[in-house]
Amino acid sequence: MQTRIGIIGGSGLYQLDSLENPEWLSVTSPWGVPSDQILTGVLQGVAMAFLPRHGRGHVHAPSDVPYRANIDALKRLGVTDVISVSACGSFREDLAPGDFLIVDQFIDRTVGRDASFFGSGCVAHVSLAHPTCPRLSAACADAARAAGVTVHEGGTYLAMEGPQFSTLAESRLYREVWGCDVIGMTNMPEAKLAREAELCYASVAMVTDYDCWHPDHAEVDVAQVIATLGANAAHARALVAGLPARLGADRAPCPHGCDRALEHAIMTAPDRRDPDLVARLDAVAGRVL
Numbered sequence: 001m002q003t004r005i006g007i008i009g010g011s012g013l014y015q016l017d018s019l020e021n022p023e024w025l026s027v028t029s030p031w032g033v034p035s036d037q038i039l040t041g042v043l044q045g046v047a048m049a050f051l052p053r054h055g056r057g058h059v060h061a062p063s064d065v066p067y068r069a070n071i072d073a074l075k076r077l078g079v080t081d082v083i084s085v086s087a088c089g090s091f092r093e094d095l096a097p098g099d100f101l102i103v104d105q106f107i108d109r110t111v112g113r114d115a116s117f118f119g120s121g122c123v124a125h126v127s128l129a130h131p132t133c134p135r136l137s138a139a140c141a142d143a144a145r146a147a148g149v150t151v152h153e154g155g156t157y158l159a160m161e162g163p164q165f166s167t168l169a170e171s172r173l174y175r176e177v178w179g180c181d182v183i184g185m186t187n188m189p190e191a192k193l194a195r196e197a198e199l200c201y202a203s204v205a206m207v208t209d210y211d212c213w214h215p216d217h218a219e220v221d222v223a224q225v226i227a228t229l230g231a232n233a234a235h236a237r238a239l240v241a242g243l244p245a246r247l248g249a250d251r252a253p254c255p256h257g258c259d260r261a262l263e264h265a266i267m268t269a270p271d272r273r274d275p276d277l278v279a280r281l282d283a284v285a286g287r288v289l
């Protein structure tokens, strides 16, 4: 199988200028309109696809990002590996603005977002015990380190609904009681949907602030986030440049099974499935339906 690397760019990362044969494509999805067109191209012999999560010009709020359409559109384009790049607040003293954390766990505090491709008419339950792909995460960590970034491997991302930042009581709860490492507004349900679509998913959290818990730092505001985003985005682009050499154009099956997540997940008997839902699942689950 051929690798196609998909990058979902978060706040501050709205385009990639390094691709050969760049082309912004409009992708039609039965799950709605993706956040923006998708930039396709080639980087060092490996196929790439880039999607700005909030759209160019940052038009979609975290609650309104069309997460299902985005993942479906990437899958439709043949993407095999998704790297999510996100701005986030830090709950740890040693996780400073400018550092990258390669996330490996999530706590989902979002509400009311469409969090599954499946439902009545085609019920499925995938495992989310290990929501990120260790192989892809290791490649991201290695590429970021080679780009000179301070990288921390492994940590828990608290996905909040937003768009307001947290209260001090929430920040303390997430940090002191729940032991979270970073906070953001977008990695859920994105990671859940990537798993359902049998895509390897890695989350690169770029620290921009200390949220509001730190006694020696002012509470987060957009100006603070933007001030750190410039350098973070340059580092994110350098990380992306290091991925093709680490992942290669020929893709071996995921040793962790991300690309077979639906193998034993679908519960609904074939003769009881809703044909309309099954049709919408063509890209996400066509392999097993």
Ligand SMILES: CSC[C@H]1O[C@H](OP(=O)(O)O)[C@H](O)[C@@H]1O
Binding pocket: 009, 010, 011, 012, 053, 054, 062, 085, 086, 087, 088, 184, 185, 186, 187, 222, 225
């Ligand atoms: C501008 S700070 C809040 C905003 O930034 C993060 O977005 P993303 O995860 O797409 O980088 C955070 O989740 C909020 O959406």
Ligand SMILES: Nc1ncnc2[nH]cnc12
Binding pocket: 087, 088, 089, 090, 160, 165, 166, 183, 184, 185, 208, 209, 210, 211, 212, 220, 225
């Ligand atoms: N402190 C914070 N909380 C939520 N999302 C963020 N994105 C960047 N910093 C954040």
